[in-house]
Amino acid sequence: MNVLLIGSGGREHALAWKLAASPLLTRLYAAPGNPGIAREAEIVGLDIGDHNAVAALCKDKAIDLVVVGPEAPLVAGIADDLRAADIRVFGPSKAAAQLEGSKGFTKDLCARFGIPTAAYGRFADAAAAAAYIRAQGAPIVVKADGLAAGKGVTVAMTVEEALAAVAACFDGAFGGAGAEVVVEEFLTGEEASFFCLCDGSTALPFGTAQDHKRVGEGDTGPNTGGMGAYSPAPVMTPEMVERAMRDIVEPTMRGMAELGAPFAGVLFAGLMITPGGPKLIEYNTRFGDPECQVLMTRLKDDLLVLLSAAADGQLAHMSARWRDDAALTVVMAAKGYPGTPERGGVIAGLDRVPDGVEVFHAGTAEKDGKIVANGGRVLNVTATGRSVTEAQARAYAGVDAIDWPQGFCRRDIGFRAVEREEG
Template sequence: MNVLLIGSGGREHALAWKLAASPILQTLYCAPGNPGITRNALCVELDIDDHAAVVDFCRDNEISLVVVGPEAPLVAGIADDLTKAGIPVFGPTAAAARLEGSKGFTKDLCDRYKIPTGAYMRFNNAPKAKAYIRAAGAPIVVKADGLAAGKGVTVARTVEEACAAVEDCFEGAFGEAGAEVLVEEFLEGEEASFFCLCDGENALPLTTAQDHKAVGEGDTGPNTGGMGAYSPAPVMTDAMIKRTMDEIIRPTLKGMAEMGAPFTGVLYAGLMITSEGPRLIEYNVRFGDPECQALMMRLKDDLLLLLKAATDGMLWTTSARWRDDAALCVVMASKGYPGSYAKGSVIRNLDKAGAAQDVEIFHAGTAMRDGEIVANGGRVLGVTALGRTVGQAQRKAYEAVDAIEWEDGFCRRDIGWRAIGRNG
């Protein structure tokens, strides 16, 4: 099979690394890719926003499957246009991608199909949102409705902080994503990430993870796209996984099908595990980043066969197996992230750092300049390791981090702290 992978981040590098191991793969292309992905795929200059150009590329190169990594092209309807052209694609239609493209849409779906989630209200102007916040009190959660690269969420501890978050949204801090705002109940518990492959009717549970959104240690400071992750998440017991499937995933698939937008692709449920059970925080319609890096390290089976089964409506014929080892990913970011940061600083010693057994360094925001790897984004590297426990995986990952020479980079030093505190 010839496969086209769309995207350029750490998630796509992890997917490319795993897809490249498939015995049924002939050629793997990636658009636009990054310097790390060049080790696993042929990176091509292709405007992924130009869907006609993507279709032409697929026809010219006899592509058997397109795998869409990031959410924005899915929300923009790339899966629809590829399907119309007769090209198989792993990823939901634009109508189904509303599960991530509009948080309000997902909340309304939960309300309609009795899917457990936090109470919420939707607002299209700041005065009404702030009046509601003052009446409800804090802590409370403010979210931009649309896509905001993981940065449109504020968990406000005070009414003043929540009102300021509302102002940020309506004043354009998140562009069109903030044209509508959700104000949600603050849920007490422990967060977890849960992933399923879906074929429109069936869901194949994958595995669990836990990520660290906050930029600071101890999960403090502003939210980012993710500063690290580990898998599995100890809080997701077998009983909790069953409840998540029965109470959240299956009702969602049923509801989407009844609405005429059956969901095909990977469904990523961001959960809060409360004293009453799992509650849906939000959906993503693609693999998480950096959770994907940890998941791909643990997956035993052929990823390409699994994605093909989902695309072909044949998930009922397959299963997914996972290594017993834990995996942990530490994100190295440019100093200043998630605020302003400089680009172009040189990163050295990556080959030596990644040479240790069961360690992979996934590129997220890098570029090649004069034969050297340079930082080209906020989140730049995902240093990922396997270990018998989360603690062992953490030690191996930080040993690799410490071997990398990059003066303008930083990372959190406590990724995995919840699991280590629980199980070591």
């Protein structure tokens, strides 16, 4: 099979790495790619926002399957346009991608179909949102409705902080994504990431992980796109997975079909495991980043077979098998992130990383034969082990082999699981 992978981040490098291992693969192409992805795939010059150009390339290269990594092209309808050109694609339609593209859409879906989630209000003007916040009190959560690259969420511990977050949204801090806001009840519990592969009717459980959103150790500082992750998430016991499927994923699949937007692709449920059971925080409609990196290093099965089955509506007879080992990834980010990252710093020592440690490129470029930083989150240093503690030690050994003075990372990725293992 000839496959085109859309995207340029660490998630896409992990997908390219796993797809390249498939015996079914003939040629793997990627657009726009990065220097790490270039080790696994042929990079093609392509404006992924020009769907006609993507379709033309697919015809030229005899592409059998397009795998869409990031959320923005999905929300823009790339899957619909490719399917209209009779090209197989793994990823949801524009209508189904509203589950990520509009937090308000998802909250309304939950209300309509009885899916457990936080109480909420939707607002298109700041005054109404402010009145709701004052009535509810703090702590409270403010979310830009649309896509904000993982940065449109404020967990406000005071009313003043919540009001400032609302003002930032309506003042244009997140562009069009903040034209509407969702204000939610603050949930207490432990967060987990739960993934399913979906084909429009069947949802196949596809692993669990726990992400670290805050930039600082001990989960302090501003939210980021994710500073590290590990898999599996201990809180997602078999019983909790069963409850999440029954109470959250399956009603979502039925609801989306009823709305005329059956969901096919990756359904990524961000969950809060509360004393009363799992509640949905939000949906994403693609693999998490950096959760994808730990899932791909644990997956036993051929990813291309599974994604092809999802694209063809054939998941009912499929299963996914996982290695018993834990996996952990540490994000190395450029100083200044999540604000203005320092770009251009030379990254050395990638050839000194210990065997068994995978370094997935997220925000890199190649300049004069050297790898340089070209983004906020730049590298994902990923390792496996018989325990999270062992995987953590191996991943940080990889981090310590890399020479990049302009970079930083959290040194406590996986701390909750390590505490469980040591306790």
